[in-house]
Amino acid sequence: MNFRKFGELYISFFRVGILTFGGGLAMLPMLQREVVDQRKWCTEEEILDMYAIGQCTPGVIAVNTATYVGYKQAGFLGGVCATLGIVSPSLIIISLIASILQNFIHLPAVIHALAGIRIVVCALMLNTVFTMAKKGIVDKLGLAIFTGGFILACFTPVPTAMVIVLAGMIGIIAKKFGGKKEL
Amino acid sequence: MIYLTLAFEFFKIGLFSIGGGMATLPFLMDLTTRYDWYTASELTNMVAISESTPGPVGINMATYAGYNAAGVPGAVVATLSLTAPALIIIVLIAKFLDSFSENAAVKAVFYGIRPAVAALIGYAVWELLKIALVTTTGDALQLDYTGIFICAGAFILLQIKQLKKLHPLVWIVAGAVIGIVFKM
Numbered sequence: 001m002n003f004r005k006f007g008e009l010y011i012s013f014f015r016v017g018i019l020t021f022g023g024g025l026a027m028l029p030m031l032q033r034e035v036v037d038q039r040k041w042c043t044e045e046e047i048l049d050m051y052a053i054g055q056c057t058p059g060v061i062a063v064n065t066a067t068y069v070g071y072k073q074a075g076f077l078g079g080v081c082a083t084l085g086i087v088s089p090s091l092i093i094i095s096l097i098a099s100i101l102q103n104f105i106h107l108p109a110v111i112h113a114l115a116g117i118r119i120v121v122c123a124l125m126l127n128t129v130f131t132m133a134k135k136g137i138v139d140k141l142g143l144a145i146f147t148g149g150f151i152l153a154c155f156t157p158v159p160t161a162m163v164i165v166l167a168g169m170i171g172i173i174a175k176k177f178g179g180k181k182e183l
Numbered sequence: 184m185i186y187l188t189l190a191f192e193f194f195k196i197g198l199f200s201i202g203g204g205m206a207t208l209p210f211l212m213d214l215t216t217r218y219d220w221y222t223a224s225e226l227t228n229m230v231a232i233s234e235s236t237p238g239p240v241g242i243n244m245a246t247y248a249g250y251n252a253a254g255v256p257g258a259v260v261a262t263l264s265l266t267a268p269a270l271i272i273i274v275l276i277a278k279f280l281d282s283f284s285e286n287a288a289v290k291a292v293f294y295g296i297r298p299a300v301a302a303l304i305g306y307a308v309w310e311l312l313k314i315a316l317v318t319t320t321g322d323a324l325q326l327d328y329t330g331i332f333i334c335a336g337a338f339i340l341l342q343i344k345q346l347k348k349l350h351p352l353v354w355i356v357a358g359a360v361i362g363i364v365f366k367m
Contacts, residue, residue, distance in 0.1 A: 090262065094238070094246040123334050136300065146305075160213050164303075170295045
């Protein structure tokens, strides 16, 4: 048992968590500084590989990367410590904000501000959808999956998870029967 | 037992949300129809706060949702449950697969999943847009034209390269100012 390593992993990823806004790719510079430059736990190439894996495995990319580095450094418990480290700042900060917001949510200024924020958030998210669609849809079948998924989600009670499973199955079937097209 | 329900629901979200934090959004939206932990309109606040505070967005949203459902213990349960599937899967991948993202079967699955994830997030945004821009007075539906104008304007501005790089926090603060100025 390498308790010192566990502590180091927790603290390092706590620092990455508290200094990252937005998650995902925004975390890359912090991760590089902490994990590659300072601790020398892995190389820059390894970090990028982990990002690729993090993007195509379930879960939050930042957490997946933390788990991977922790596991490579100190086994399963190392993965657990790194993961706990990266989620701890969120737990503390969000719980504080949520409890504070309860007391101010009835003020007119706060209501107006939240209404304005809501609209801007919609625009931000719409932009995310467009970026993801542009990257994710590479051919007609992709477009069909996108359209079908949207219709299923909007107009039928099909569970969200089921849409993901169906789409994955279509991907496999298309690959199997659609020839040797490079995906 | 609310903690068990939270653990089950967020474990499921962790297992099926692929492609980063925002992929959890359609699942969080789905929860509003089955539980009274938070409303769809509160979900927009959660997104805004999660984007403008430190920490990965997906984790922040889970913490917030858990907190709304059952206070600090709820936040802890939701967050840990969300990360549990990833923990197991990543450890397995690290152990057995050297080049997971290069694997042909994996590529085929993600070829199918990526458009679906975009569609599901699109659906969630559609629901949030309805909440932000449509008000029901009695039976009549009323569109908020100022809101539509601001939303479209922000979206167009977001397509400009220099502005795209701005931190979401900047946009969110601008939204708050506009909201207060126009008394939305």
